[in-house]
Amino acid sequence: MKPRSNRELHAAIDDNGGMQTAPLRALVVDDEPELADVVVGYLSREGFDVEVSIDGEDALDRARILDPDVIVLDLGLPGIDGIEVCRQLRTFSDCYVVMLTARAEEVDMLVGLSAGADDYVVKPFSPRELVARIGAMLRRPRAGTPRVGETTGPVLHVGDMSVDINAREVTLAGDAVQLTRTEFDVLAVLAERPSHVISRSALLEAVWGGPWVGDEHVVDVHVLHLRQKLGDSAELQRYVRTVRGVGYRIGAGG
Helix, strand or coil: CCCCCCCCHHHHECCCCCECCCCCEEEEECCCHHHHHHHHHHHHHCCCEEEEECCHHHHHHHHHHHCCCEEEEECCCCCCCHHHHHHHHCCCCCCEEEEEECCCCHHHHHHHHHCCCCEEEECCCCHHHHHHHHHHHHHCCCCCCCCCCCCCCCEEEECCEEEECCCCEEEECCEEECCCHHHHHHHHHHHCCCCCCEEHHHHHHHHHCCCCCCCCCHHHHHHHHHHHHCCCCCCCCCCEEEECCCEEEECCCC
């Protein structure tokens, strides 16, 4: 999936991690006003333009108009829950999504990430940690995205899969594959290092930014979703191979 053409997400953050004059946009979706106000306060102090929504329908409407860079999305919304909001959101937006859940069960994390979320945070949480994790996502260069003055990235081929690093496009036998930003970045990190096994912690550092606070198995969920979109599986492992006890490497495509 291509990045938003009107600007680079990390361009609004300077080398010291501070916000520049063009503010990033955030949408906080939570039906607990006190919690939403706290998150809004922290994001606003970091220079974000922030809007708030208290239900799923309104959140989707606002997301279409606002075109946010990041959405903080509560799982337990009234009406349309956070999972369905995320699924519908992914039909028109590739913004970062951080899911908030009051339950720490693995199934909630799996379902949320499989719906297209990039990260999740369990309530109660530290607003400073949440903002730091959002900042790390936005501050890092996207995997495969050249810095100013660098040459453009290559087109990598793995069997009948092509990964265009600069255009951020993936095709399979000539057909476009729609990936989220995080799914593309995981694939790009692996494809750019075809002879290397990449550990979970190295993937987290390269894609999510470090130091990572949370469950390293978040990588496994994104790999699962990535394989599904590529018509791959844990049994076939044509494009993404598991190296048991270590991490992942790119497959041979056959």
